[in-house]
Structure formats: structure tokens, C-alpha cells
Amino acid sequence: MRPASPVLSFIAAVGAATALLFSTAASAAPSCEVDRPVRFSGLNWESNLVLAGIERFIVEHGYGCKTAVEIGETLAMLAALQRGDVDITPEVWPGQIEVAWDKAIKSGRVQGVGHVFDAGEGWYIPRYTQERHPELKSAADLARFSELFTDPEEPSKGRIYGCPAGWSCDILNTNLFKALKLEEKYTMFAPGSGAAQKAAIVSAYKRKRDIVFYYWTPTALVGSLDLVKLELPPFDAAAYTCLTDPNCADPVATEFKSNRAVTGMNTDFARAAPQLTEFFTKLTVPGPVIDDTLGWLETEQAEPEEAALYFLRKYPEVWKKWVPEDVATRVQAKL
Known part of the structure; x- marks a missing residue:
């Protein structure tokens, strides 16, 4: 057999290199599964906004998609998710909006995927308040201590700081307030x-x-202050379901439900984007990691997008488990 011509060998080598170059370029420039921006719900609390920042960065740089954010409250964004006006809600607490969420799931237009993290809620007082009044241990005990928490606008009563106006937890807190008489x-x-x-x-x-207030976890505030969570009666599923219903006729006090936060997805979008759906299904953040990220946000007085970059740079061992290797490589290159 005659040896290959040096010229032919050179041409073959160039061809192989060119093919590899085009292959690498194709890998470096992915094509998004949808031909429009992926739309995220921008719910107005820290963990959701940080999650949205993390997810948008990965979706943009790892999957080649454009993204957009629609700002709104929980129930309004749930309705938008059902209509298809948004595609992704990064953090849904099904237990807090139990009636509305069940209805959305049954409609077939929405689905919850993954296990983002475990979230919780409660009524809190500072530890120094309980040290001054050690007999104040439960939410029911508040009835005897209203003078500690004087409402400046109605001094004959105490004030409990509940949910911000328009938030879905307002229904839950209002019903619990009534249940505790x-x-x-x-x-x-x-x-x-x-x-x-x-x-x-x-x-x-x-x-x-002295102050008594509702708050939720994970949050930078609960992690950074020395607080005591007031006791409530043991969790009762039927009582809790009624507490989440604005038409609850006879509310009964019960502990807040521990919430397995999930990613909310529009069903049509999930069908159209199976690779992205797999990413959101795998997305989960360990408790200490989200606490640290939110703590950094608080300490540095940073923006949610900056905290998202902090997370991506500090915890590659977490987020790289969510995506294929080529996606992780593209995301890492942008950090």
C-alpha cells in the first residue's frame, strides 16, 4: 500500500480540525427550545428574586434562551401562570395557597416540579422580649400581653405585624388571628x-x-436576628386548609404547615421545552446554602442579581447537578 501523500494528509487534518471547530461552536451556541423569551414570575420577596436571578442566568447562558420577568403578587402570578402569560414561578409554596394551587393543578394548565427547598412560617417575637416575659410562649398567650405591643394608631390595642398588603399569606394570618380570638x-x-x-x-x-410579627423562612432576616417562634397547636390538616380559604367560616388555630417549595410551570411550556423542564425538575437548594446566600444579600446590601452570581460562583457543586455537562461548561464560562 502506498503511503498517503503529505498534501492529502494535511488536507485531511485541516478537515478534521474544521469539523471539530464547527462541532465546538455548535456546542457553545445552543438553540433555545422556544422562539421567544422565557417569562419568569418576579414575586416580591428575597428568595424568589434570587432564585429567578440564578435560573435566568443558567437559562440564558446555558440553554441559549432570552428571558423576561413579570413582577406581581402570588395569586396574580398564579393566574398568569395558568393563562400562559408567564412560564415559570421559581418558588411556589403549595401549602400556603392550598385551595388556589389545587384548583390550578386540577385545571391541567399548571404543574409543580422539583423540590426547591423546605420553607416555613410563624409568628415571632425577639428573644429579649421573651426573656423579659418568660411566660409568653405561645400565640394564644398574646391575649394577656397586648400592652407590650401597643398599636400607635390605636393605643387601646396591641399590634401584630402581619403580611404585607396583597400577599396571599394575609388570608392565612387573618383567619389565624380570628381563630385565636x-x-x-x-x-x-x-x-x-x-x-x-x-x-x-x-x-x-x-x-x-417589643414587637410581634409574622415572617417566613428561609430569609436573611430570621437568620440574622435572635428570635423566638411562638407556639401554636399541633398541625391539623383540615384546620389549616380552612385557614387558607378566604371564606373559612369557623377558623381553628393550628401550626403553620411546613412547605415543600416547588417550581411552578405552565404545562404547555413544559411540553414545548423538555430540556428546560428537566433542569427545573432537578433544581434543589440545600437549606444552609440558601441561608448563606440570603445572609450575604443582607450583609452586603446587595441586589438579588448580585446574590445570584454569588451563589453560582460559590456553589458550583450544587447547581452543576441540575444541568448536563455542556450546559454547565457554558454557564461557568460566563462567571
């Missing part, structure tokens, strides 16, 4: 926004003033 002793105050709620809590805490 605190209406004659307290007002359930709805701050104008999550930022106003947080500012009121931090201001009181810094001044060592």
Missing part, C-alpha cells in the same frame, strides 16, 4: 410592602422594643 385585643397590621415590614421589624429590634 385576638380581635378585641389587637389589630392585624398589614405593612404596605415587604420592605416596610422588614424595616419596622429591624427598627424595633435595634431599639430593643
Whole structure:
């Protein structure tokens, strides 16, 4: 057999290199499964906004998609998810909006995937308040301590800082407030926004003033302050379901339900984008990791998008489990 011509060998080598180059370029420039921006729900609390930032970065740089965010409240965004006006809600707490979520799932237009993290809720007081009044241990005990939490707008009553106006947890807190028969002793105050709620809590805490308030976890605030969660009766599923219903006729006090947060997806979008659906299904964040990320957000007074980059740079061992190797390589290259 005659040896190959040096010229032919060179041409073959160039051809192989060119094929490899085109193959690499194709891998580096993925084609999005949908021909429009992927639309995310921008719910107005820290963990959701940070998650949206993480997910958008991966979807844009790993999967080659454009993205957009629609800002709104929980129930409004759930309705938008059913209509297909948004595709993804990064953080859904099914237990908090039990009736509305079940209805959405049964409609077939929405699905919940993955296990983002475990979330919780409660009524809190600062530890210094309980040290001053050690007999104040449960939410029911509040009836005897209204003078500690004087409402500046209605001084004859105490004030409980509930959910910000328009949030879905307002129904839950209002029904629990009624179930505990605190209406004659307290007002359930709805701050104008999550930022106003947080500012009121931090201001009181810094001044060592007594305050009682609703809050949720994981959040930077609960992690950064020394708080005591007030006791409630053991969890009762039927009682809790009624607490989440705005038409609950006879609310009964029960512990808040531990929430397995999931990713909400529009069903039509999920069918059209199986690769993205697999990504969202695998997405899960360990508790200490989300606590650290939100703590960094609080300490640095950063924006959610900056906290998303902090997470992606610090915890590649977490997010790389969510995506194929080629997607992870493209995302890493942008960090």
C-alpha cells in the first residue's frame, strides 16, 4: 500500500480540525427550545428574586434562551401562570395557597416540579422580649400581653405585624388571628410592602422594643436576628386548609404547615421545552446554602442579581447537578 501523500494528509487534518471547530461552536451556541423569551414570575420577596436571578442566568447562558420577568403578587402570578402569560414561578409554596394551587393543578394548565427547598412560617417575637416575659410562649398567650405591643394608631390595642398588603399569606394570618380570638385585643397590621415590614421589624429590634410579627423562612432576616417562634397547636390538616380559604367560616388555630417549595410551570411550556423542564425538575437548594446566600444579600446590601452570581460562583457543586455537562461548561464560562 502506498503511503498517503503529505498534501492529502494535511488536507485531511485541516478537515478534521474544521469539523471539530464547527462541532465546538455548535456546542457553545445552543438553540433555545422556544422562539421567544422565557417569562419568569418576579414575586416580591428575597428568595424568589434570587432564585429567578440564578435560573435566568443558567437559562440564558446555558440553554441559549432570552428571558423576561413579570413582577406581581402570588395569586396574580398564579393566574398568569395558568393563562400562559408567564412560564415559570421559581418558588411556589403549595401549602400556603392550598385551595388556589389545587384548583390550578386540577385545571391541567399548571404543574409543580422539583423540590426547591423546605420553607416555613410563624409568628415571632425577639428573644429579649421573651426573656423579659418568660411566660409568653405561645400565640394564644398574646391575649394577656397586648400592652407590650401597643398599636400607635390605636393605643387601646396591641399590634401584630402581619403580611404585607396583597400577599396571599394575609388570608392565612387573618383567619389565624380570628381563630385565636385576638380581635378585641389587637389589630392585624398589614405593612404596605415587604420592605416596610422588614424595616419596622429591624427598627424595633435595634431599639430593643417589643414587637410581634409574622415572617417566613428561609430569609436573611430570621437568620440574622435572635428570635423566638411562638407556639401554636399541633398541625391539623383540615384546620389549616380552612385557614387558607378566604371564606373559612369557623377558623381553628393550628401550626403553620411546613412547605415543600416547588417550581411552578405552565404545562404547555413544559411540553414545548423538555430540556428546560428537566433542569427545573432537578433544581434543589440545600437549606444552609440558601441561608448563606440570603445572609450575604443582607450583609452586603446587595441586589438579588448580585446574590445570584454569588451563589453560582460559590456553589458550583450544587447547581452543576441540575444541568448536563455542556450546559454547565457554558454557564461557568460566563462567571
